[in-house]
Amino acid sequence: MHMIQFESRGAFAAALADLPAANKVALAAAQLRQNALTKPLGSLGRLEDIAIFMASWQDRERPRLDRIRAAIFAGNHGIAARGLSTYPAEVTAQMVANFAAGGAAINAMADACGAELVIVPIELERPTADFVEEPAMSEGDCLAAINAGAGVVEDGLDLLFVGEMGIGNTTPAAALCAQSCKGAVEDWVGAGTGLEMDGVLRKRIVVSLALACHGPACNDAFETLRRLGGREIAAMAGAILAARMKRIPVLLDGYIACASIAPLVADQPQFAAHCLAAHCSAEAGHLRLLDWLGLEPLLRLGMRLGEGTGAAVATQLVRSAIAAHNGMATFAEARVSQAQ
Numbered sequence: 001m002h003m004i005q006f007e008s009r010g011a012f013a014a015a016l017a018d019l020p021a022a023n024k025v026a027l028a029a030a031q032l033r034q035n036a037l038t039k040p041l042g043s044l045g046r047l048e049d050i051a052i053f054m055a056s057w058q059d060r061e062r063p064r065l066d067r068i069r070a071a072i073f074a075g076n077h078g079i080a081a082r083g084l085s086t087y088p089a090e091v092t093a094q095m096v097a098n099f100a101a102g103g104a105a106i107n108a109m110a111d112a113c114g115a116e117l118v119i120v121p122i123e124l125e126r127p128t129a130d131f132v133e134e135p136a137m138s139e140g141d142c143l144a145a146i147n148a149g150a151g152v153v154e155d156g157l158d159l160l161f162v163g164e165m166g167i168g169n170t171t172p173a174a175a176l177c178a179q180s181c182k183g184a185v186e187d188w189v190g191a192g193t194g195l196e197m198d199g200v201l202r203k204r205i206v207v208s209l210a211l212a213c214h215g216p217a218c219n220d221a222f223e224t225l226r227r228l229g230g231r232e233i234a235a236m237a238g239a240i241l242a243a244r245m246k247r248i249p250v251l252l253d254g255y256i257a258c259a260s261i262a263p264l265v266a267d268q269p270q271f272a273a274h275c276l277a278a279h280c281s282a283e284a285g286h287l288r289l290l291d292w293l294g295l296e297p298l299l300r301l302g303m304r305l306g307e308g309t310g311a312a313v314a315t316q317l318v319r320s321a322i323a324a325h326n327g328m329a330t331f332a333e334a335r336v337s338q339a340q
């Protein structure tokens with residue numbers, strides 16, 4: 001298959017409306033294999049589900065984990081000028097330099113889990129517009145960001161995870177959730193990098209104003225991403241959609257990564273079927289969002305970093321699940337007696 005690029009918002013919508021499903025034959029074969037392995041039925045718990053899930057998207061009874069790609073997208077946000085983060089906006093570019101130098105958490109953790117790391121800064125010198133006043137992105141800018149994401153999804157990947165860096169991006173993440181999943185604004189707004197209550201209250205007001213301004217016009221996933229998202233957020237959505245089109249399984253990271261697909265799930269309830277939730281972050285709203293997505297997080301470690309770090313940890317679980325699934329003997333092979 002070719003590199004996926006969406007020529008227009010219509011092409012993006014068309015792809016979202018025509019999602020491939022998991023392979024039921026591979027799923028059934030993997031399930032049969034799990035039941036034949038030398039362990040009490042179901043005794044590897046969710047590790048069994050992970051192996052079967054991987055088999056169903058990779059079209060093989062015994063899934064592989066040879067090529068894992070971690071794609072980290074960076075973008076800057078107009079709303080950061082409103083002081084909604086505990087860190088200044090220049091940290092986005094400084095952290096991109098840190099990623100390049102190998103000094104960030106995701107450098108160490110991608111290495112530890114065996115993922116190849118790609119860092120994609122998107123127009124950092126050109127922050128999105130302040131979405132209290134106007135849409136965050138033009139149609140062209142949003143499509144370019146979506147395509148920056150889709151472009152990292154090479155053929156032959158066994159697993160993809162995405163992460164983000166963008167000072168202020170828990171605010172657009174909250175706006176996307178409030179718009180897509182509905183409910184009260186305060187349910188979706190959290191402390192991000194560590195705001196005190198007064199900062200959280202300011203953030204709630206910004207999200208409420210943004211919804212009042214753009215809510216009525218958010219009539220599909222693209223428009224919601226364009227008005228309320230950000231470049232790194234649109235890129236994650238584009239990458240996760242492109243992965244679906246290639247039937248590559250995805251491990252979702254924290255609040256912002258999950259929020260990036262909320263508009264897609266609002267349009268297509270089955271959209272997250274190729275995704276596992278790596279962890280539940282400490283950001284208020286993530287648990288509610290995972291619940292709305294219908295995903296049970298694999299881990300709950302109190303992490304609230306982003307950068308794909310939660311997914312990097314969960315990749316180790318996927319590795320263990322596949323190792324057991326592929327490497328264990330069956331009852332017949334090992335001549336072990338079955339349950340009576």
Ligand SMILES: Cc1cc2ncn([C@H]3O[C@H](COP(=O)(O)O)[C@@H](O)[C@H]3O)c2cc1C
Nearest residue numbers: 085087164165166167168169170192193306
């Ligand atoms: C040094 C540093 C490294 C980070 N890596 C991820 N984030 C995380 O924090 C930001 C979101 O929180 P808020 O909305 O409060 O700005 C994003 O960049 C996210 O990736 C970081 C933040 C900082 C300061």
Ligand SMILES: O=C(O)c1cccnc1
Nearest residue numbers: 254255281283304305306
């Ligand atoms: O949930 C996350 O990934 C997260 C939370 C706060 C700040 N940055 C990322």
